Amino acid sequence: MLLSCVAVVIAISGHACATQLITEQEAKLPPPKGAIVADRRGILRGPKVEFLSPGDTTHSPLHLQLKFEAFGGAKIDPESVKMTFLRTPNVDLTPRIKPFVQPSGLDIPDTEMPPGEYMVRVDVKDSDGRPGSISFNLKVVSSP
Template sequence: MKLNRIGPIILALGLVIAGRAGATQLITDEEAKLPPPKGAIAAERRGILRGPKVDVILPGDGVHSPLHLQMKFEAFGGAKIDPDSVKMTFLRTPNVDLTSRIKPFIQAAGIDIPDTELPPGEYTIRVDIKDSDGRIGTTSFVLKVSP
């Protein structure tokens, strides 16, 4: 009779572990320890531009991991966002390309990662996109993850 109880327990443990494994590790502990970039970081461009826009949606200034990371893309002048052009970079020395980690979550409307894992710290991230007319849009943001 005791063997019949073990099956559901193993199943429950498997579901808990699988749920945790579903989180997306955006930045590893080793990458978080890399030194900050040297020199100036390119800021957003000002003025009237027709290039695509990236809006980062964060719940507040300091967030906890795992977090829901969302970005919305906006194209202008009848152009459409090219999802294959999206590139995400963690600005460090050397820079860390995060694109392959976010690829499954990229759509023409934006990026939506429900469970994003990051170690505590402050991270400067740049997102580059292109529209169907070849215009480039870029944004940089700082993500502060509390312990």
């Protein structure tokens, strides 16, 4: 029995290195009503989250990177990082990204998702409990 399970894992492991961030079923969920990506401006003491964009459009798998920056001597709390796919209902992506979270940011070399446009929100807190967040769009097109 164990050998057959190992054989199945080996047989389907062609994409084992890639991280499935959004599934086909989740991609088909309706978008939230009235949701827009907002860019917050002003003087904030909370941590900054920067989306290191792969470009206007990208192919899957893509390299997903976020940079975290804390201020005033505080440190980023990696356990506080949460990622949400904004849909109806929202999809918590946090368990899928946890292995890739560092105090300096998020780095997933091979992120797989079906073609589509996805609004994602990332929330983080620093060691003083101050929140920071970012919302961004990912446009994934079919591979040529």
